[in-house]
Amino acid sequence: MAEDGGAAVTAAEADEIERAAEAALRPRRLAEFVGQRVVRDQLSLVLEAAVARHRPPDHVLLAGPPGLGKTTLAMIVASEVGAALRLTSGPAITHAGDLAAILSALQENDVLFIDEIHRLARPAEEMLYLAMEDFRVDVVVGKGAGATAIPLSLPPFTVVGATTRAGLLPAPLRDRFGFTGHMDFYETGDLERVLHRSARLLGIELDAEAAHEIASRSRGTPRIANRLLRRVQDWAQVRGTGVADTAAAAAALEVFEVDPRGLDRLDRAVLRSLCTRFGGGPVGLTSIAMAIGEEPETVETVAEPFLLREGFLTRTPRGRVATAAAWAHLGLTAPEGGPSRLFD
Numbered sequence: 001m002a003e004d005g006g007a008a009v010t011a012a013e014a015d016e017i018e019r020a021a022e023a024a025l026r027p028r029r030l031a032e033f034v035g036q037r038v039v040r041d042q043l044s045l046v047l048e049a050a051v052a053r054h055r056p057p058d059h060v061l062l063a064g065p066p067g068l069g070k071t072t073l074a075m076i077v078a079s080e081v082g083a084a085l086r087l088t089s090g091p092a093i094t095h096a097g098d099l100a101a102i103l104s105a106l107q108e109n110d111v112l113f114i115d116e117i118h119r120l121a122r123p124a125e126e127m128l129y130l131a132m133e134d135f136r137v138d139v140v141v142g143k144g145a146g147a148t149a150i151p152l153s154l155p156p157f158t159v160v161g162a163t164t165r166a167g168l169l170p171a172p173l174r175d176r177f178g179f180t181g182h183m184d185f186y187e188t189g190d191l192e193r194v195l196h197r198s199a200r201l202l203g204i205e206l207d208a209e210a211a212h213e214i215a216s217r218s219r220g221t222p223r224i225a226n227r228l229l230r231r232v233q234d235w236a237q238v239r240g241t242g243v244a245d246t247a248a249a250a251a252a253l254e255v256f257e258v259d260p261r262g263l264d265r266l267d268r269a270v271l272r273s274l275c276t277r278f279g280g281g282p283v284g285l286t287s288i289a290m291a292i293g294e295e296p297e298t299v300e301t302v303a304e305p306f307l308l309r310e311g312f313l314t315r316t317p318r319g320r321v322a323t324a325a326a327w328a329h330l331g332l333t334a335p336e337g338g339p340s341r342l343f344d
């Protein structure tokens with residue numbers, strides 16, 4: 001049976017199982033964090049300097065596509081400086097009052113992780129500037145003309161913000177971060193190291209060729225690599241020899257519809273709609289998202305960065321355009337004078 005057991009599980013339970021499996025594989029210290037050498041070196045300097053000065057580190061912004069390790073790094077920041085971590089997210093803070101409650105409960109040196117910080121509501125954003133710069137929050141008491149702002153000073157703390165869309169952050173907020181780490185997709189070799197580490201933690205025997213096969217189909221993303229490893233583990237235990245070998249990897253990846261270039265259903269749906277419904281583009285992101293029944297943000301943050309990087313898609317001022325590689329990958333013929341003409 002698969003790791004989520006034979007009994008029916010709800011979608012929420014399945015999510016919970018995935019989250020727990022993910023949490024068990026998180027590196028706890030910077031030295032265990034594989035890849036992202038530039039960000040790791042920069043962060044290591046910032047954290048060591050803060051520890052030497054006995055002061056909380058500067059606020060840190062982590063930018064990059066989902067699943068590259070932003071939450072993991074936020075946890076590492078807290079553990080490296082021996083601080084407690086508080087977690088929240090932009091969408092969870094619907095009123096400035098929610099943020100005021102979180103800020104006023106902070107203890108000295110705490111690390112406050114704000115995921116999807118680009119989705120903070122404007123009044124909360126303004127409150128955050130003040131808190132990050134002056135360690136102060138104005139608590140508004142009363143309503144209308146009688147409302148008064150009572151300043152409340154906060155202990156020194158560190159904000160670690162994560163965003164998939166750094167461009168959406170207003171400049172005043174971006175400027176309050178002393179350090180921005182730009183996270184990029186992982187090289188296959190780094191993902192192989194992530195997989196070997198995860199296999200050890202999961203108690204799976206993983207051979208080198210299988211690790212390479214899984215890594216090269218993981219879209220440069222450790223979260224995906226770990227998820228595929230668990231599916232290969234399922235296949236190996238149920239249908240194979242128990243060892244995550246090349247046969248298990250190839251079979252499991254086929255079952256879960258991950259193609260040899262690492263494209264999954266969403267990626268292929270984006271490319272297919274671009275080619276077959278919109279003649280290869282140019283077409284707007286919203287039209288593509290509507291055609292495949294997805295949110296524009298999902299297409300933009302989950303599928304598009306990988307498709308751009310792999311050269312299946314380009315962005316032009318008039319919209320998204322499928323490249324010759326996209327047509328070829330789908331086994332389709334580009335229209336006469338097709339994509340190449342569009343790049344003139």
Ligand SMILES: Nc1ncnc2c1ncn2[C@@H]1O[C@H](COP(=O)(O)OP(=O)(O)OP(=O)(O)O)[C@@H](O)[C@H]1O
Pocket residue numbers: 021022023025026027032033034035036065066067068069070071072073162194222223226
């Ligand atoms: N450098 C790494 N080394 C080993 N494992 C990693 C690394 N980066 C991420 N992971 C693993 O990938 C998974 C996803 O990481 P994480 O949740 O930190 O990503 P994220 O960037 O915060 O994603 P999102 O923004 O979607 O929440 C975790 O299980 C973590 O163990």
